[in-house]
Amino acid sequence: MKNFDINEDPHRRYNPLINEWVLVSPHRSKRPWQGQNETVTSDALPEYDPTCYLCPGNVRANGEVNPAYENAFVFENDFAALKQEEIAFEENKNETFFKAQPERGISRVVCFSPKHNLTLPEMPVVAIENIIQTWQKEYTDLGTVDYINHVQIFENKGSVMGCSNPHPHGQIWAQSSLPTEVEKTQNNLKAYYDKHQSNLLQDYLKEELKLNERIVSENDHFVALVPFWAIWPYETIIISKRHFGKITDFTEAETTAFATILKQLTTKYDNLFETSFPYSSGIHQSPTDGESHPEWQFHMHFYPPLLRSATVKKFMVGYEMMGESQRDITPEKSATVLKEQSDVHYKSKI
Amino acid sequence: MKNFDINEDPHRRYNPLINEWVLVSPHRSKRPWQGQNETVTSDALPEYDPTCYLCPGNVRANGEVNPAYENAFVFENDFAALKQEEIAFEENKNETFFKAQPERGISRVVCFSPKHNLTLPEMPVVAIENIIQTWQKEYTDLGTVDYINHVQIFENKGSVMGCSNPHPHGQIWAQSSLPTEVEKTQNNLKAYYDKHQSNLLQDYLKEELKLNERIVSENDHFVALVPFWAIWPYETIIISKRHFGKITDFTEAETTAFATILKQLTTKYDNLFETSFPYSSGIHQSPTDGESHPEWQFHMHFYPPLLRSATVKKFMVGYEMMGESQRDITPEKSATVLKEQSDVHYKSKI
Ligand SMILES: O=P(O)(O)O[C@H]1O[C@H](CO)[C@@H](O)[C@H](O)[C@H]1O
Ligand SMILES: O=P(O)(O)O[C@H]1O[C@H](CO)[C@@H](O)[C@H](O)[C@H]1O
Numbered sequence: 100m101k102n103f104d105i106n107e108d109p110h111r112r113y114n115p116l117i118n119e120w121v122l123v124s125p126h127r128s129k130r131p132w133q134g135q136n137e138t139v140t141s142d143a144l145p146e147y148d149p150t151c152y153l154c155p156g157n158v159r160a161n162g163e164v165n166p167a168y169e170n171a172f173v174f175e176n177d178f179a180a181l182k183q184e185e186i187a188f189e190e191n192k193n194e195t196f197f198k199a200q201p202e203r204g205i206s207r208v209v210c211f212s213p214k215h216n217l218t219l220p221e222m223p224v225v226a227i228e229n230i231i232q233t234w235q236k237e238y239t240d241l242g243t244v245d246y247i248n249h250v251q252i253f254e255n256k257g258s259v260m261g262c263s264n265p266h267p268h269g270q271i272w273a274q275s276s277l278p279t280e281v282e283k284t285q286n287n288l289k290a291y292y293d294k295h296q297s298n299l300l301q302d303y304l305k306e307e308l309k310l311n312e313r314i315v316s317e318n319d320h321f322v323a324l325v326p327f328w329a330i331w332p333y334e335t336i337i338i339s340k341r342h343f344g345k346i347t348d349f350t351e352a353e354t355t356a357f358a359t360i361l362k363q364l365t366t367k368y369d370n371l372f373e374t375s376f377p378y379s380s381g382i383h384q385s386p387t388d389g390e391s392h393p394e395w396q397f398h399m400h401f402y403p404p405l406l407r408s409a410t411v412k413k414f415m416v417g418y419e420m421m422g423e424s425q426r427d428i429t430p431e432k433s434a435t436v437l438k439e440q441s442d443v444h445y446k447s448k449i
Numbered sequence: 450m451k452n453f454d455i456n457e458d459p460h461r462r463y464n465p466l467i468n469e470w471v472l473v474s475p476h477r478s479k480r481p482w483q484g485q486n487e488t489v490t491s492d493a494l495p496e497y498d499p500t501c502y503l504c505p506g507n508v509r510a511n512g513e514v515n516p517a518y519e520n521a522f523v524f525e526n527d528f529a530a531l532k533q534e535e536i537a538f539e540e541n542k543n544e545t546f547f548k549a550q551p552e553r554g555i556s557r558v559v560c561f562s563p564k565h566n567l568t569l570p571e572m573p574v575v576a577i578e579n580i581i582q583t584w585q586k587e588y589t590d591l592g593t594v595d596y597i598n599h600v601q602i603f604e605n606k607g608s609v610m611g612c613s614n615p616h617p618h619g620q621i622w623a624q625s626s627l628p629t630e631v632e633k634t635q636n637n638l639k640a641y642y643d644k645h646q647s648n649l650l651q652d653y654l655k656e657e658l659k660l661n662e663r664i665v666s667e668n669d670h671f672v673a674l675v676p677f678w679a680i681w682p683y684e685t686i687i688i689s690k691r692h693f694g695k696i697t698d699f700t701e702a703e704t705t706a707f708a709t710i711l712k713q714l715t716t717k718y719d720n721l722f723e724t725s726f727p728y729s730s731g732i733h734q735s736p737t738d739g740e741s742h743p744e745w746q747f748h749m750h751f752y753p754p755l756l757r758s759a760t761v762k763k764f765m766v767g768y769e770m771m772g773e774s775q776r777d778i779t780p781e782k783s784a785t786v787l788k789e790q791s792d793v794h795y796k797s798k799i
Contacts, residue, residue, distance in 0.1 A: 100535055100536065100537040101534065101535075101536055101537065102536070102537045102538075103536045103537060103538040103551045105549060108532070108534075108536050108551050109530065109531050109532050109551065109552050109553075109554070110549050110550060110551045110552050111549065111550055111552045111626060112548065112549045113548035113549070115545055115546065115548075119629045120626075120628075120629050122530065122531075122552060122628070123549075124529075124530040124531070126532070127528055127529070127530050129528075130528040131510065131528075132613065133613045133614065134608055134611060134612065134613030134614075135608035135609065135611070135613075160481065178477055178479075178480040178481075179474075179477070180459065180472065180474040180477055180768070180775055180777075181459050181472075181474070182458070182459050182476070184451065184458075185450055185451075186450065186451055186452070186453045186458050187450040187451065187452045187453060188452075188453040195465055195641075195649075196465065196652070196653045196656055196677060197656070197677055198462065198463035198465075199455060199460050199461065199462045199463070199473075199677075200460060200461055201453045201458050201459065201460045202459050202460050202461050202472060203459075204459070251768060251771055251772045253767035253768055253770075253771050253772075254767060255764070255766045255767040258484055258485035259485065260764065260766045260767070261484060261485070261764025261766040261767075262484065262766075263482065263483045263484030263485075264483065264484075269767075270767065270768070272768050272772065276461060276470075278470075278472070278768075278771070278772030278773040279469045279470050279772070279773035279774075280770070280771060280772055280773060281771075281772060291545075299545075302546070303546045306546055306547070327546060327547050327549075379766045379767040379770050379771070380767070381767055381768075381770065381771030381772075382771075383771065400770075400771065402770050414605070414610065414611025416605045416610045416611040416612075416729045417603035417604060417605040417610070417611075417619075417620065417729040417730070417731055418530070418601060418603055418620070418622050418628075418731075420630070420729050420731065420750075420752050421601055421603050421628070421630060421631075421729070421731030421732075421733065421750065422601045422603075422622065422628030422629070422630055422631060422731075423628040423629035423630060424629075425530055427530075
């Protein structure tokens, strides 16, 4: 009988953060593709677009005028999925099939730059530091609202990720409940902490640094790597080397280091297929429920859909929706390919 | 304080099948859309396409020639994500961070019809019965392979769902482990069964039939409805009225009734935006591990991505990936809209 070769044989890998598995089919990466091709949006965007509702000085859907902002700029989402209004509600604890509860929250949009055509990898580190400081301020401001227990910072980049405006921006949805994925993560972090009196991701990071097989980028304070259990072809996670729970715990040096690794990682992404690399990213950190949460560890996920080229993405569909996530290229291979990419953005070389 | 109105106020709903929540934002359905539009594939496909690797008589990638089949036709997937080969492997039970195990399985493709341009809603009921009988045969054949414990039957329809060939077909991935989503479902079905000595979906269906707010289609043996906890805009579930665990438990009348409701539901889908409605669908049923599984109930999920038109889909991206699934239109509204659609296919009227 053939011995198990993780680089060649179909296998499942376990994700201890959310207690789920992923099916890995390394041999399948040579599958020809005759399906849908994504459109690559032309790179030639203007620095200012008079029709963009995020550009400085322009009017938004609700009639408000954006200020002539020069750094990151935050405003309330005009079509928020959450509302601040308090709603009277009597919970029926016995309900199994029709369990529902009102959800209060605040959604904000964070413009990363006044320039319509500038994305994270193309910004100077100092401008990315300004975005991080904005996230810190929002985490604090939103987190101290009495009914807000969780602040989700995220970015959808690229039309293939449902982003309807190329102007560089992210979002923050803050709400009273812990969202499903965060609750799953917290449960697993907590179980690990209770058992080992240490942090799951800190212990994991130590092993990853020893093995050095999935590391993409590293500096004094942060590591970007392809997790052993990654589901997306070029999925990565950024973990801080020091154990802390939230973005407001950053030292000044950590702010710079985080800005630097964000720039490096997104530059490598863009260089991979010489395209503005689409992804959804998001920060997972301590809830703002007033508890201490020693089990939490600040980290950031990047879920990019592209698989083989700027136009061919991975589809998480039938089997993945009914069964479990499936990937072709191994995380080790993806990490190697990403690591090899230059830290200089391909456009700056032209 | 305003009283909670489930038709208007942001809220979360609980899915007891997988123990997860969905965020519902009914007020948000008026949000304008400036993002990506999907391409609608022209309806004018030929009945036979000489370049299609699924058409009768054509040569596939591996050199094999498809027979001149007249009903449903099954073959081994040429680029299978799973392999049948047995792999020697020593499990390390203490591993937390790098847990992996080889996975054996068989992937098959099920062509629904020899006609390249015929989809489920356009087929006569008797042809759909033939597909069901094919699924039954495959469930039995694959399920009795000694190392196969789960048989996942599914369909990806439409290029937006990663389907690379419009020739009507589905797939079957059979494997030794229970995939993540199936295991979650089984755990919740089992907990409910242990507590109530009855089946979760049977009890749920009884309540839904009483309320009659989310029913889309019904006949003597099956009901298609939009679940209270649906995440996709027009997500539906088909549940059998009788309690049984697997497709091979169908009576003859149930086979006809299931074919009929499949035709009705997919016809309503196509009629909604007068387009060949994309979706991923899949059957959840008893594992084939030799146990009796009284907790299981045969059911079929439909996850269609379209939201507002044939070209605007819902994106499950940043917030959804980091937090939890989010929907704008309420399940009640979706069910009403679907129910109103004619059972006669729009193309047959032309
Ligand atoms: O097997 P196919 O149809 O080539 O591929 C499609 O379905 C598979 C199973 O859901 C997915 O893993 C692929 O990403 C998708 O493109
Ligand atoms: O808020 P946006 O950018 O208009 O919308 C985008 O992000 C949201 C949050 O992930 C999603 O719910 C939407 O489906 C997506 O199109």
